[in-house]
Amino acid sequence: MRVTRERMRVTRERMRVTRDSAHAVAPRTVRVHSRGRGALIGAGIGVVVILGLFAIDAWAPSLFASPLPTRAQDGLTLGLSVLIESLPFVVLGLLLSIVVQVWVPAGLIERWMPRRAWARRAVLSLLGMFLPVCECGNVPLARGLLIRGFSVPETMTFLIAAPIVNPIVILTTHQAFGFDGGILVARLVGGYLIANLIGWLYSRHPDPDALLTERFRAECAHDDHLHGGRVRQSLELFVAELRAVMPALVLGSALAGAIQVIVPRDALLAIGANPVWSILAMMALAMTVALCSNVDAFFALSFASTFTPGSIVAFLIVGPLVDVKMLALLRTTFTTRALAGVVAIVLAAAFVIGVGVNLGG
Amino acid sequence: MLRESSSPARGRALGTRWLGVGLAACVAVVTLGLAVTGRIGLYINPDAAWWAVSMSIVVLIGAIASCAVPVTGHTHHHAEHDAHAEGVEEPVPEPVPEPEPDELPRRSAPAVVATVVGGTVASAFVVCSLVLPPASLSAELALSRSSGGAPQLASSATLALASSGDTSAFGIGDWASVIATTTDPSSFVGDTATLTGFVGPGEGDDDFWLTRLVIVHCVIDAQAASVPVADAGWSDRFDVGQWVEVTGTFTQDSAGALVLEPVSVAAVSEPGDPYEY
Numbered sequence: 351m352r353v354t355r356e357r358m359r360v361t362r363e364r365m366r367v368t369r370d371s372a373h374a375v376a377p378r379t380v381r382v383h384s385r386g387r388g389a390l391i392g393a394g395i396g397v398v399v400i401l402g403l404f405a406i407d408a409w410a411p412s413l414f415a416s417p418l419p420t421r422a423q424d425g426l427t428l429g430l431s432v433l434i435e436s437l438p439f440v441v442l443g444l445l446l447s448i449v450v451q452v453w454v455p456a457g458l459i460e461r462w463m464p465r466r467a468w469a470r471r472a473v474l475s476l477l478g479m480f481l482p483v484c485e486c487g488n489v490p491l492a493r494g495l496l497i498r499g500f501s502v503p504e505t506m507t508f509l510i511a512a513p514i515v516n517p518i519v520i521l522t523t524h525q526a527f528g529f530d531g532g533i534l535v536a537r538l539v540g541g542y543l544i545a546n547l548i549g550w551l552y553s554r555h556p557d558p559d560a561l562l563t564e565r566f567r568a569e570c571a572h573d574d575h576l577h578g579g580r581v582r583q584s585l586e587l588f589v590a591e592l593r594a595v596m597p598a599l600v601l602g603s604a605l606a607g608a609i610q611v612i613v614p615r616d617a618l619l620a621i622g623a624n625p626v627w628s629i630l631a632m633m634a635l636a637m638t639v640a641l642c643s644n645v646d647a648f649f650a651l652s653f654a655s656t657f658t659p660g661s662i663v664a665f666l667i668v669g670p671l672v673d674v675k676m677l678a679l680l681r682t683t684f685t686t687r688a689l690a691g692v693v694a695i696v697l698a699a700a701f702v703i704g705v706g707v708n709l710g711g
Numbered sequence: 712m713l714r715e716s717s718s719p720a721r722g723r724a725l726g727t728r729w730l731g732v733g734l735a736a737c738v739a740v741v742t743l744g745l746a747v748t749g750r751i752g753l754y755i756n757p758d759a760a761w762w763a764v765s766m767s768i769v770v771l772i773g774a775i776a777s778c779a780v781p782v783t784g785h786t787h788h789h790a791e792h793d794a795h796a797e798g799v800e801e802p803v804p805e806p807v808p809e810p811e812p813d814e815l816p817r818r819s820a821p822a823v824v825a826t827v828v829g830g831t832v833a834s835a836f837v838v839c840s841l842v843l844p845p846a847s848l849s850a851e852l853a854l855s856r857s858s859g860g861a862p863q864l865a866s867s868a869t870l871a872l873a874s875s876g877d878t879s880a881f882g883i884g885d886w887a888s889v890i891a892t893t894t895d896p897s898s899f900v901g902d903t904a905t906l907t908g909f910v911g912p913g914e915g916d917d918d919f920w921l922t923r924l925v926i927v928h929c930v931i932d933a934q935a936a937s938v939p940v941a942d943a944g945w946s947d948r949f950d951v952g953q954w955v956e957v958t959g960t961f962t963q964d965s966a967g968a969l970v971l972e973p974v975s976v977a978a979v980s981e982p983g984d985p986y987e988y
Contacts (some may be wrong), residue, residue, distance in 0.1 A: 389779035392779040393775050393778050399892055411842065420849045430840045431929040434751075435929035438765075442766065526927070535935050589732055594731070611852065644974065648929060
């Protein structure tokens with residue numbers, strides 16, 4: 351692993367050199383003319399496609415009067431409403447992620463970090479406050495941190511804390527719940543503590559780099575894939591990150607809609623009032639619906655009238671950290687064993703916090 | 712996109728764009744279409760429409776600008792490992808111009824299948840949203856969502872306003888929370904109201920529940936709010952789910968609970984804004 355680290359460093363140096371020389375050397379300007387025309391044609395195609403989509407959106411619905419059975423239509427309506435509500439937040443996260451990855455000068459974040467391991471983790475877990483990226487955007491960002499040379503436990507602390515200790519999440523959770531039942535406070539403090547607990551536990555691991563997948567280590571070795579100027583890099587990230595996030599977002603929204611239509615309310619109501627079972631049920635729900643942490647508070651709100659506050663807190667803690675979508679994203683970077691440990695810790699801690707809120711309330 | 716020479720590479724590039732920028736652009740177009748035609752309230756609270764609309768515009772600008780950038784190894788590469796994670800991805804992932812591509816482990820067949828299925832389902836969902844007309848939730852589902860109680864959102868502000876005597880602007884949601892939370896029902900006896908909602912079944916044939924969905928942010932958090940209407944024999948005249956406009960006066964029933972005594976109950980068609988916010 352030390353070898354890999356060294357290769358990462360060398361790669362970074364090489365990147366810097368390549369980039370600098372690319373700016374200085376003349377041959378690049380020769381291609382600018384043809385590239386400029388290509389860009390115009392590409393943008394022209396983009397405009398035409400978008401106008402085409404508007405045309406379809408305007409005229410196609412008149413061809414289908416009432417095409418779907420009621421239940422499917424309700425599922426579509428619910429899923430689409432989650433999608434329309436959450437897309438703006440995901441786009442905001444994406445924009446910020448681009449700013450951090452492309453526009454913040456190298457070394458700026460590192461310079462502000464304390465030296466001691468626990469203090470670094472404590473600060474990193476608050477970094478999410480200043481990098482308001484949703485859980486999906488965090489994974490690419492965390493990979494960037496690893497490549498920049500942050501240790502595995504430090505990066506993990508950031509990854510676990512950032513989806514919860516995050517300005518947009520605080521805002522939306524506050525909008526949904528206010529300070530009722532201590533839900534907002536329990537979510538924030540709980541998320542922060544769990545992240546630092548996990549960071550501390552894994553810092554005691556004899557070989558933290560073994561927590562990373564072979565694949566990611568291999569990728570670190572030639573991670574010089576950003577090309578051209580900053581605008582170009584930003585657009586490439588825009589394409590790549592949307593590709594990574596959108597299918598999961600659409601599937602998550604559709605699933606959330608489907609669950610609302612398929613699972614009978616009565617069944618949920620029966621579980622919802624029990625102080626222990628309600629927590630387990632909401633944790634299971636959190637792992638399966640895979641909502642973005644920016645909007646899951648709105649979703650949880652629909653359960654607030656029937657479920658115990660502790661179970662809502664457990665839902666809001668588990669969902670952003672270890673839902674199916676997040677685990678799939680994390681699996682790119684961390685080994686299955688490492689993730690199993692994280693899941694066990696998060697579930698246990700969320701359960702304890704949930705029971706605490708129920709007893710305290 | 713423009714510099715891609717071999718067709719598999721071009722297919723991958725298009726797949727990457729469709730599942731990322733393409734899906735986002737479709738949702739943005741749907742959002743803007745709804746906002747322009749004034750129907751955004753069918754999905755989200757219109758108060759938040761400015762936010763959804765401005766971010767949709769950002770998506771479209773980004774989508775158009777991104778078409779000016781040819782897809783390079785970076786996009787494939789990056790999209791590949793991220794998507795590997797979520798198990799949703801285009802079929803033949805292979806970083807094209809990267810050095811030493813053989814160093815990256817190949818993906819398993821189940822992962823590829825999951826990718827194709829997930830991508831297809833996500834595409835189908837978004838295309839349906841684009842092509843099908845917007846719709847409100849069915850009364851059937853709305854009724855199954857009513858847990859019997861008033862919406863959670865009953866605020867003390869509503870009650871304070873109600874006690875001050877100005878209930879003229881109250882909707883069904885406001886009245887439902889007043890009825891559920893007031894400690895002095897008699898103070899509302901004699902208040903008149905004109906309310907529009909759909910018919911929900913009451914306990915017997917003597918009254919029905921005038922129902923409407925109340926939304927905080929988007930339709931998924933919709934909660935049913937109901938006001939009891941004393942109208943003997945209603946089931947002969949209205950089906951459950953029929954939209955009606957009720958004008959009447961609040962009175963107390965034999966148990967002391969507030970109930971709307973109608974002067975007129977008229978069938979109407981579903982309003983363009985079927986929810987309260």
